[in-house]
Amino acid sequence: MEKTTDVLLLTMNSSEEQETVCIFGTGDFGKSLGLEMLQCGYSIVFGSRNPQMSSLLPNGAEVLSYSEAAQKSDIIIMAIHREHYNFLTELTEVLNGKILVDVSNNLKIKQYPQSNAEYLAQLVPGAHVVKAFNTISAWALQSRALDASRQVFVCGNDSKAKQRVMDIVRSLGLTPLDKGSLMAANEIENYPLQLFPMWKFPFYLSAVLCVFFFFYCVIREVIYPYVYEKKDRTFHLAISIPNRVFPIAALTLLALVYLPGVIAAILQLYRGTKYRRFPDWLDHWMLCRKQLGLIALGFAFLHVLYTLVIPIRYYVRWTWTNRTIAQAIAKKERPFSTSTAWLSDSYIAMGMLGFFLFVLLGITSLPSVSNMVNWREFRFVQGIPCQDS
Numbered sequence: 001m002e003k004t005t006d007v008l009l010l011t012m013n014s015s016e017e018q019e020t021v022c023i024f025g026t027g028d029f030g031k032s033l034g035l036e037m038l039q040c041g042y043s044i045v046f047g048s049r050n051p052q053m054s055s056l057l058p059n060g061a062e063v064l065s066y067s068e069a070a071q072k073s074d075i076i077i078m079a080i081h082r083e084h085y086n087f088l089t090e091l092t093e094v095l096n097g098k099i100l101v102d103v104s105n106n107l108k109i110k111q112y113p114q115s116n117a118e119y120l121a122q123l124v125p126g127a128h129v130v131k132a133f134n135t136i137s138a139w140a141l142q143s144r145a146l147d148a149s150r151q152v153f154v155c156g157n158d159s160k161a162k163q164r165v166m167d168i169v170r171s172l173g174l175t176p177l178d179k180g181s182l183m184a185a186n187e188i189e190n191y192p193l194q195l196f197p198m199w200k201f202p203f204y205l206s207a208v209l210c211v212f213f214f215f216y217c218v219i220r221e222v223i224y225p226y227v228y229e230k231k232d233r234t235f236h237l238a239i240s241i242p243n244r245v246f247p248i249a250a251l252t253l254l255a256l257v258y259l260p261g262v263i264a265a266i267l268q269l270y271r272g273t274k275y276r277r278f279p280d281w282l283d284h285w286m287l288c289r290k291q292l293g294l295i296a297l298g299f300a301f302l303h304v305l306y307t308l309v310i311p312i313r314y315y316v317r318w319t320w321t322n323r324t325i326a327q328a329i330a331k332k333e334r335p336f337s338t339s340t341a342w343l344s345d346s347y348i349a350m351g352m353l354g355f356f357l358f359v360l361l362g363i364t365s366l367p368s369v370s371n372m373v374n375w376r377e378f379r380f381v382q383g384i385p386c387q388d389s
């Protein structure tokens with residue numbers, strides 16, 4: 001409800017300051033952005049190939065031809081596809097000196113030799129092109145989906161033009177991130193097309209580790225007893241073997257999280273400086289330590305869950321009762337061994353402590369937490385090597 005009051009207040013108090021913004025294109029994105037901006041107090045002029053067909057546009061917005069609309073504002077948001085930019089060459093005159101906001105995305109990475117924003121700057125050299133809004137979907141704008149990312153990467157060669165666009169981004173309640181000059185447009189256009197780029201290597205590595213340890217355990221715990229002792233241990237596939245694979249994979253990945261740091265430190269000592277780039281393989285490995293660490297934490301969680309069910313497993317209960325009955329029949333007592341008690345309790349205590357530290361690392365890697373600590377505090381917590389059982 002307060003939203004409407006805000007808009008009313010904004011509109012009432014600042015109608016004289018109402019900024020007019022022009023939006024080229026009356027498609028999904030143009031419409032959603034136009035509606036949002038109207039609600040935030042901007043006055044909107046749409047440019048369209050068929051101004052008379054403007055039924056579905058937000059009321060309160062004017063719809064004119066592209067060249068007429070361009071004259072109404074010094075900032076024009078290009079809500080059209082790159083493939084349709086060529087008509088802009090006929091409007092160079094009226095677009096001269098204006099701020100053109102390129103919001104376009106491509107269908108795949110490296111679809112064109114140069115970014116859409118640089119292509120636009122080439123078509124209309126007299127205008128100031130700023131890249132923005134391409135990471136925000138029309139749907140997120142309409143539905144105000146809070147889960148969708150609210151970060152808007154902005155780049156452009158003219159700092160004043162960039163500032164104007166970043167002010168619009170802020171007034172829409174989004175977060176502008178200045179990525180520098182128009183050279184960054186390529187990276188910004190690739191951003192919505194990426195699919196967990198930093199998780200690929202960690203995922204593949206974890207899969208290879210799991211498959212390797214799984215087959216090793218199957219040979220040792222199922223095939224070997226079957227061949228040599230004719231014992232059917234296939235039921236180990238369900239819990240026992242995964243409860244070996246997960247903790248071992250967790251520990252191996254944890255080691256791979258801290259190993260590159262050591263290699264990096266040795267390399268720096270050997271080179272006598274820390275200001276030279278690492279080799280690409282080490283750089284990439286260093287950059288995906290967070291993902292390796294979080295996957296390791298996932299495996300540790302699974303191990304804890306699988307361990308907690310040990311006492312209720314049929315096989316375990318059967319073994320325990322059987323052992324007790326056999327002892328009763330043989331009238332043999334098994335003396336209590338303090339050292340065994342010490343060993344097993346410290347084994348489990350180490351696991352729990354290790355797990356606590358592990359979860360602590362995971363918590364500090366949450367952006368909302370890591371943004372609250374300074375670099376030294378972050379390094380302090382993250383640099384605690386996970387001591388585990």
Ligand SMILES: Cc1cc2nc3c(=O)[nH]c(=O)nc-3n(C[C@H](O)[C@H](O)[C@H](O)COP(=O)(O)OP(=O)(O)OC[C@H]3O[C@@H](n4cnc5c(N)ncnc54)[C@H](O)[C@@H]3O)c2cc1C
Pocket residue numbers: 254257258259260261262264265268274275286289290292293294296297358361362364365366370379382383
């Ligand atoms: C559950 C879990 C969550 C994790 N979450 C995160 C996370 O959110 N973010 C994260 O970054 N890591 C995360 N990690 C990985 C790991 O904890 C951190 O990367 C930690 O900082 C590694 O500490 P380190 O001392 O091994 O390496 P570093 O602190 O990186 O230092 C290693 C050496 O390399 C040098 N060095 C490091 N980077 C550079 C550089 N760019 N240029 C020049 N020299 C450099 C340092 O001076 C030092 O000599 C996580 C790990 C786990 C297990």
Ligand SMILES: NC(=O)C1=CN([C@@H]2O[C@H](COP(=O)(O)OP(=O)(O)OC[C@H]3O[C@@H](n4cnc5c(N)ncnc54)[C@H](OP(=O)(O)O)[C@@H]3O)[C@@H](O)[C@H]2O)C=CC1
Pocket residue numbers: 024025026027028029030047048049050078079080081082084103104105106133134135136137138139
């Ligand atoms: N949809 C989304 O969620 C997002 C879209 N974007 C970007 O916004 C831009 C617009 O996307 P979207 O609104 O979805 O696309 P639409 O196809 O829905 O709309 C594009 C608009 O461009 C105008 N246009 C101008 N010339 C032509 C032409 N020759 N052929 C077709 N249309 C033309 C049309 O408006 P008219 O008929 O009035 O002239 C049309 O409605 C694209 O660059 C897209 O990458 C960025 C982020 C998210």
Ligand code: HEM
Pocket residue numbers: 240243244247248250251300303304307347348350351352353354355358388389
């Ligand atoms: C609450 C925390 C934990 C508890 C209670 C716990 C307990 C146990 C138990 C009972 C076993 C024997 C399981 C079996 O034989 O079937 C075990 C095995 C093991 N645990 Fe955990 N542990 C915990 C956390 C961890 C963590 C965080 C790690 C490492 C990341 C870890 C690594 C291991 C390893 C490597 C094994 C041996 C697997 C094998 O070869 O059988 N443990 N732990």
Ligand SMILES: [Fe+3]
Pocket residue numbers: 347350351388389
């Ligand atoms: Fe353990």
